[in-house]
Amino acid sequence: MHQTNASPQNIVILTGAGISKESGLDTFRDADGIWSKVRLEDVATPEGFQRNPALVQDFYNDRRAQLDHADITPNPAHQALAHLEREWPGEVLIVTQNIDDLHERAGNRNLLHMHGELLKARCDSCSNLFQWAVELTVETPCPSCSQPGGMRPHVVWFGEMPLEMDRIYRMLEECSLFMSIGTSGNVYPAAGFVSHVRQMTTAHTVELNLEPSTGSTLFAQTIYGQASEVVPAYVEKILSEGLPG
Numbered sequence: 016m017h018q019t020n021a022s023p024q025n026i027v028i029l030t031g032a033g034i035s036k037e038s039g040l041d042t043f044r045d046a047d048g049i050w051s052k053v054r055l056e057d058v059a060t061p062e063g064f065q066r067n068p069a070l071v072q073d074f075y076n077d078r079r080a081q082l083d084h085a086d087i088t089p090n091p092a093h094q095a096l097a098h099l100e101r102e103w104p105g106e107v108l109i110v111t112q113n114i115d116d117l118h119e120r121a122g123n124r125n126l127l128h129m130h131g132e133l134l135k136a137r138c139d140s141c142s143n144l145f146q147w148a149v150e151l152t153v154e155t156p157c158p159s160c161s162q163p164g165g166m167r168p169h170v171v172w173f174g175e176m177p178l179e180m181d182r183i184y185r186m187l188e189e190c191s192l193f194m195s196i197g198t199s200g201n202v203y204p205a206a207g208f209v210s211h212v213r214q215m216t217t218a219h220t221v222e223l224n225l226e227p228s229t230g231s232t233l234f235a236q237t238i239y240g241q242a243s244e245v246v247p248a249y250v251e252k253i254l255s256e257g258l259p260g
Contacts, residue, residue, distance in 0.1 A: 023105035024191035024258055027183075028096060029208055030111045030118070033197020033225055034242045037090045038117055040081065059172045068153045068164075075168040076150045079133050082115055083148075089121035092196065092246035097122035099250045108186050112198060112205055114170055129177040129205065131170040140165035177204060188215045192258050194249075195221070197242050200228030209233045219260045223249060235260075 032040070057063045058074040081087060089097075100107040100123055109118055109126045114133040118126050136147035141160040147169075155166045171177050187193065193212045200206045209230055212218050221236040222228060223245045231237055236259065238245050253259075 025106040025186065025189055026099070026103060026108070026192045026194065026258075027186050027190040027208075027212075028107065028109045028194045028196060029198060029205055030096075030109060030113060030196045031198025031205070032113060033199075034090075034092050034246070035113050035115055035117055036197070037092065037241065037243050039084070039087050040115055040117075055173060059170075060174055061172055062174075064167065064172070068167075072151050072153060072168075075133065075170065078114075079148065079150075082133065087117075089117045090243045092242035093117050093121035093123075095247035095250040099254065100125060102254055105191070106186075108190075110183050110186075110205075110208075112202065127179045127183060129171070129179060129183065131168070131178065133168065133170065135169035136166050137169045138162070138165045139167060144169060180204065183208075184211065187212050190216065190218050192253070193218050193220045194223060195228070195234070196223045196246060198224070198228060200230040206230055217260075219258055221249070221259075 053074065057067065058071050064071045096109060096118065107125060109123050111118060111126065111128055112130050114128065114131050116132070116134055134146060134148055135144060136151055137144045138157040138160060140157060140162040143157065143159040145158055151166055151168065154163050156163045157165055187208055190212065193209060195209060198205065206229065209220050210233060212220055213233065219236070220234045221238065222231055222234040223238050223242065224231070225241065226239060227237065238249060
């Protein structure tokens with residue numbers, strides 16, 4: 016099924032850990048990434064949380080604290096995407112797999128965190144969601160229902176459903192450009208977004224990455240290099256010349 020491009024032209028941008036790496040945050044799947052130091056089964060699954068909630072809370076407390084470091088700031092790739100959102104006449108939606116807040120700090124406002132947010136916590140007892148910038152422990156009481164033991168990071172673990180999928184697929188089907196930035200192409204459903212766009216639209220697809228992702232051959236255009244270099248250049252190109260194709 017094919018449709019004509021939306022008017023005004025909308026842009027959907029998928030971002031992964033590669034865009035935050037240049038800001039000093041660890042990726043997951045690099046040789047020296049997070050999963051080389053800790054088992055994802057222990058800290059990123061509901062079963063791991065049930066087995067050892069203190070270990071999981073400590074893991075995310077450490078990552079939350081890292082965001083507070085003075086040297087962790089948005090890089091030129093984040094800033095370029097915020098500039099694109101401000102200047103592009105159509106809608107620009109960032110769908111990020113990242114749980115950090117660097118896109119927000121750069122100025123992006125139309126943003127979906129499909130894997131959750133490190134600076135939020137939720138209660139499994141009453142399902143309420145809270146902004147959360149401090150430590151979380153197994154004894155932390157819920158600010159709403161006061162029950163201890165139910166608070167957890169607002170992060171999507173392996174085996175859980177990513178967030179906002181209905182809106183994401185709707186926007187993918189209405190876009191004229193799909194950009195994938197800094198993602199390995201190994202984690203679904205995000206890895207399948209480019210196939211969905213190709214099946215449902217006539218949109219242009221481009222991968223901007225340090226190296227080819229698992230699904231790089233599915234993109235109409237590929238550009239490789241540091242995100243802080245290739246993303247600003249690509250943004251300036253489409254702002255001055257319009258979308259390819």
